[in-house]
Amino acid sequence: MSWNDDVVANVSDELFWDPKVDSAAIAVSADGDTVTLRGTVGSLREKREARKAAQRVFGVNWVDNQLKVQLLDGEGRSDSDLRGLVLQALMLDSLVPASVDAKVTDGFVTLTGTVDWQYQRDEADFVASSIAGALDVFNEIELTPPLPSATDTEESIKKAFQRNATLDAEGLRISTLNGAVTVKGTVKSWAERDEAIAAAWAAPGVTSVSDELTIKY
Numbered sequence: 001m002s003w004n005d006d007v008v009a010n011v012s013d014e015l016f017w018d019p020k021v022d023s024a025a026i027a028v029s030a031d032g033d034t035v036t037l038r039g040t041v042g043s044l045r046e047k048r049e050a051r052k053a054a055q056r057v058f059g060v061n062w063v064d065n066q067l068k069v070q071l072l073d074g075e076g077r078s079d080s081d082l083r084g085l086v087l088q089a090l091m092l093d094s095l096v097p098a099s100v101d102a103k104v105t106d107g108f109v110t111l112t113g114t115v116d117w118q119y120q121r122d123e124a125d126f127v128a129s130s131i132a133g134a135l136d137v138f139n140e141i142e143l144t145p146p147l148p149s150a151t152d153t154e155e156s157i158k159k160a161f162q163r164n165a166t167l168d169a170e171g172l173r174i175s176t177l178n179g180a181v182t183v184k185g186t187v188k189s190w191a192e193r194d195e196a197i198a199a200a201w202a203a204p205g206v207t208s209v210s211d212e213l214t215i216k217y
Helices: 003-017 044-055 079-092 118-129 150-163 190-201
Strands: 026-031 034-041 062-065 100-105 108-115 136-139 172-177 180-187 208-215
Touching: 003 026, 003 034, 003 044, 034 044, 044 062, 044 118, 079 100, 079 108, 079 118, 100 118, 108 118, 118 136, 150 172, 150 190, 180 190, 190 208
Parallel strands: 034 062, 108 136, 180 208
Antiparallel strands: 026 034, 100 108, 172 180
16 A cells, blocks of 8 residues: 555545544545545534644645534524524633633634633633534634733743743744744644644744644654
8 A cells, every 4th residue: 555545545534533523424544644635524623623634644734624514403492592502501611711702604614813821712712612603613713912021922932931941942943922822843743843843833923923843653
């Protein structure tokens, strides 16, 4: 078998193995280290779980997720009803501040407002994507934290890298400018990449993180 065939087989097996994903209607193709997913799934959460499953496979550096959400009978909702459900779920989540709002057009949810931390943006996105009937979520929430000095931000991120047992801090480099952080270097897996980016986002005052990491298996 060729390398592409091996990757396709392994990704297909991982999708089948994941109980959160119905892989029956998912087609997998590979071109080098890039995997493409096509087909239909029953929810936005399932679409995102399929991408995560593909990223777990050895040799995969990029996932082009072209899966379409095809709602099951009875899950289709009017935009006003869907917006109400999203807003209620956001309100009930203590990690999401009241400054977050949502609008819905043809089943597509757009999140707006302001928050102080990236984890709050991520939490709002996660909550909205979990609502049955949402076809996709566009996160336009703005970060408005107070800005510490670039030196403080850089040092705090470096220390976070060093504390994390899953990261090889020696292989990571960062630069900062007015709250914008760039992370460079090499990691050994998607999981290690996610840990590095999450650590960078956790620093006070960070408004954006540019991922320039390279995955080398």
